[in-house]
Amino acid sequence: MSIITAAGNSAPGPGLAPGVLEKAKSRRDRRTFLALLAPAILGLVASFVLPLAYMVRMSFNEGGPDGVVEEGFTLRHYIEPLGDSYFWKVTLDTFQMGLVVGVLCVLVSYPVAMFLARSTSKFKGLLTALAIAPLLTSAVVRTYGWMVILGDTGLVNSSLKSMGFITDPLKLTNNMTGVTIGLVEIFMPYAILAMISGFGRLSPQLEEAAGSLGASKFKVFTRVTLPLTLPGVLTAFLMVFVLSVSTFITPRLLGGGAVQVLATEIYDQTTGLLNWPFAAALSVILLVLFGIIISVYQRLTKKIGA
Amino acid sequence: MNNPKLSIVDLTKRYAPGLDPAVDCLSMSVEEGHLVALLGPSGCGKTTTLRMVAGLMDPTSGSIMVDGKDITQTPVHKRGMGMVFQSYALFPHMDVAQNVAFGLQMRKVGSKEQNRRVVEALDLVKLGHLAGRQVKELSGGQQQRIAIARALVVEPTLLLLDEPLSNLDAKLRENMRTEIRSIQQRTGATTLFVTHDQDEALDMADRIAVMNGGIIEQYGAPAEVYERPQTHFVADFIGxxxxxxxxxxxxxxxxxxxxxxxxxxxxxxxxxxxxxxxxxxxxxxxxxxxxxxxxxxxxxxxxxxxxxxxxxxxxxxxxxxxxxxxxxxxxxxxxxxxxxxxxxxxxxxxxxxxxxxxxxxxxxxxxxxxxxxxxxxxxxxxxxxx
CATH class of the missing domain: 2.40.50.140 (Nucleic acid-binding proteins)
Structure with a gap:
């Protein structure tokens, strides 16, 4: 027995060039690797790549606001909006909304994320779960919730009125204000999660070290805490920005038709005006803009050493 | 007797009411230029004591005096201590020179003077050639020495070392003992040094405070503590x-x-x-x-x-x-x-x-x-x- 074991453990016998076994092994590894990836790749191709290709193709088709789509090749749906001031306004509004929601969401989520990342409480797990629990309800439900709270006879306005601060209700729905409030709250869980995972480099000892070297609390924050949490902040911002720009439900419901952003515009073109080629072209434009933003983000994070 | 550099009077720290105090009515004084080791098993209160001296933790009662001045209520950033952490706590987003310069910037030292003192401090720890390096490119021993340079460059009232050698491998630890001792003697920095390693304490310290259960069992020169232990614990813990x-x-x-x-x-x-x-x-x-x-x-x-x-x-x-x-x-x-x-x-x-x-x-x-x-x-x- 021992002889067989010994032989089995020895180096490849005569006739096998060195490295052959390793190569065979790595070939086998690669095959396993591909086999494991296959379901995900197939799923992505079927549900993402093919529809995307179809959408890009669609954007070059002829078509009009009457729902007629003719196979063809035209750049009309790309060129027309570029000369259309309405399109520019919608695009600018969209990105402005993304920016404002992103910044506000990061601002209100930062302290929460910092607290959860630092907490040594035995309730830390529970508190984290609570912070992200809103994800368990759909954005539609939460948007309706905000409509109830922010409406002309809603909680905020009726409270302020009964306390005598206002006589006429504040306009908090059917405008950008309402959409912004709703989006900030809806995306907070994402921002909190992104920041908690991005706060890894910050150990309390670094802040203590800065303090012992003479940094006031404010200086500790600006020189140590903030720079070290910046990667998490950027990730959270990007995430909320992308989600806000692409979201449709909240701007539609809380905006009440008064807020037009790219997502609602695409929806209207698709379901209302049945102008599929134009809707497809708008979607492609949005996609390209996202691509640009993400590449800028990656360059930024590389620069700050994340 | 000349005035002590540091004196601690009846210092007590209770983490929660009802709990046994982590540090229990501890008093000691440290002479100017001495290196004093706080030696004891984990949980004996040595690190808690050091953190209270540093200002990173508030004592429950008692007082801490430096040069005869009560600093118990002084916030950490106004104490002027140089602290070296067990994990070194170098700022990962700054290079070596920026790390060392941090304390000087906080003190609003002019940039010329800053550069001069950073170079001086890095030379002191023999790492002048690493000024432009990123922290993560350094070995443990190098990080350790940068941390010491960063603490010393501000000419601290006290140098506080929290288990500075415990993250180094055995061979390097021996070298760093001699190194730290020689830097300490050259600069004359009054130093408080936390360790659980009796060899380290015997080798490096002018005085050893042997701690157990939040109190000092014995405070004296290494030979005294070793040869004339005052309690069973001291005799048992040292050697x-x-x-x-x-x-x-x-x-x-x-x-x-x-x-x-x-x-x-x-x-x-x-x-x-x-x-x-x-x-x-x-x-x-x-x-x-x-x-x-x-x-x-x-x-x-x-x-x-x-x-x-x-x-x-x-x-x-x-x-x-x-x-x-x-x-x-x-x-x-x-x-x-x-x-x-x-x-x-x-x-x-x-x-x-x-x-x-x-x-x-x-x-x-x-x-x-x-x-x-x-x-x-x-x-x-x-x-x-x-």
Whole structure:
């Protein structure tokens, strides 16, 4: 027995060039690797790549606001909006909304994320779960919730009125204000999660070290805490920005038709005006803009050493 | 006596009401230019004490004074301490020079002066050539030295080191001991040093505060703490020790350094000589004999001796470490390798000591004596704690 074991453990016998076994092994590894990836790749191709290709193709088709789509090749749906001031306004509004929601969401989520990342409480797990629990309800439900709270006879306005601060209700729905409030709250869980995972480099000892070297609390924050949490902040911002720009439900419901952003515009073109080629072209434009933003983000994070 | 650099008065830290205090009414003072080690097992309150001195933690009561000025209420960033953390805590988003310059920037030192002092501090730790490096490119030992440079560059009132060597490998640790000691002596920085490693403390410190359960068991020079332990804990924690419960039978005249020689009756083993403080005759105490002071021979010696059976022999080149059993008690001894043949397991050895090498531990008064079977070391330790 021992002889067989010994032989089995020895180096490849005569006739096998060195490295052959390793190569065979790595070939086998690669095959396993591909086999494991296959379901995900197939799923992505079927549900993402093919529809995307179809959408890009669609954007070059002829078509009009009457729902007629003719196979063809035209750049009309790309060129027309570029000369259309309405399109520019919608695009600018969209990105402005993304920016404002992103910044506000990061601002209100930062302290929460910092607290959860630092907490040594035995309730830390529970508190984290609570912070992200809103994800368990759909954005539609939460948007309706905000409509109830922010409406002309809603909680905020009726409270302020009964306390005598206002006589006429504040306009908090059917405008950008309402959409912004709703989006900030809806995306907070994402921002909190992104920041908690991005706060890894910050150990309390670094802040203590800065303090012992003479940094006031404010200086500790600006020189140590903030720079070290910046990667998490950027990730959270990007995430909320992308989600806000692409979201449709909240701007539609809380905006009440008064807020037009790219997502609602695409929806209207698709379901209302049945102008599929134009809707497809708008979607492609949005996609390209996202691509640009993400590449800028990656360059930024590389620069700050994340 | 000149004024101490640091004095701590009745310092107490209780993490929560009802809990035993982590630091219990601790008082000590540190002389200018000294390196003082806070030595003790984990949980003894040494790091808590250091953090309170640094200002990173508020004491429950008591006060901390530097140069005679009460700084107990001074916030951490106004204390001017130089702290070196166990994890070094170098800022990962700054390079080496920026790390070292941080304290100077906080003090609004001019940029020319900053550069000069950063170079000086890096030269002090012999890492001037690494100024532009990123922190993560440095080895543990280099990070350690940068952390020291960063703490020293601000000319701190006190240098505080929290287990600075525990993250280094054994070889490097030896080098860094000498290095830290020499930097400390060159700069003259009064230093408080937390460690659980008795060798480190004995090697580096001017004074050692041996801590246990939130109090200082003994505070003194390394040799004093080792040779004249005031409690069972100190004798046991620093170096290896053999303990014997003994009745101090009679005063046998003056010994060196104002101490007295005594005749002691060692539980189960007869009468031996020992030294101790004045006025101990008639009491019961533990005496301690260090293994390398326990004379071990394979022939019966002339004077009083303890007969033991060799149970363990470990050969270390220049000496033999022996584990012996004598009357139900385990004893440790050392002997030179070439003296009287190489002892075998199971062989009988004879142990004795010079009276000057046995010390009567003052803090063990009233140890039970006269039982038929000698108590084991563990039982004595339990007694001491109770």
């Amino acid at each position: 290896q020790a053999n303990f014997f419960a003994s009745a101090v039978v009679a005063d046998d005249g003056a010994a060196a350094d104002g101490e007295r020689s005594y005749v002691v009756d060692v539980d189960g083993f007869g009468r031996f000589g020992a030294v101790g403080a004045a006025g101990l005759a008639g009491s019961t105490h533990e005496i301690v004999v260090r293994p390398h002071r326990l004379k071990t021979s394979l022939q019966q010696p002339a004077g009083p001796f303890i007969e033991g059976v060799i149970e363990r022999v470990s050969y270390t080149g220049d000496s033999l470490s022996l584990g012996l059993r004598a009357g139900g008690k385990e004893l440790l001894s050392q002997m030179p390798t070439a003296s009287s043949g190489i002892p075998r397991l199971g062989q009988t050895a004879y142990l004795s000591w010079d009276p000057a090498d046995a010390f009567i531990i003052p803090g063990t008064a009233g140890i039970p004596h006269g039982t038929e079977r000698p108590a084991t070391a563990d039982a004595l330790a339990a007694q001491d704690v109770a």
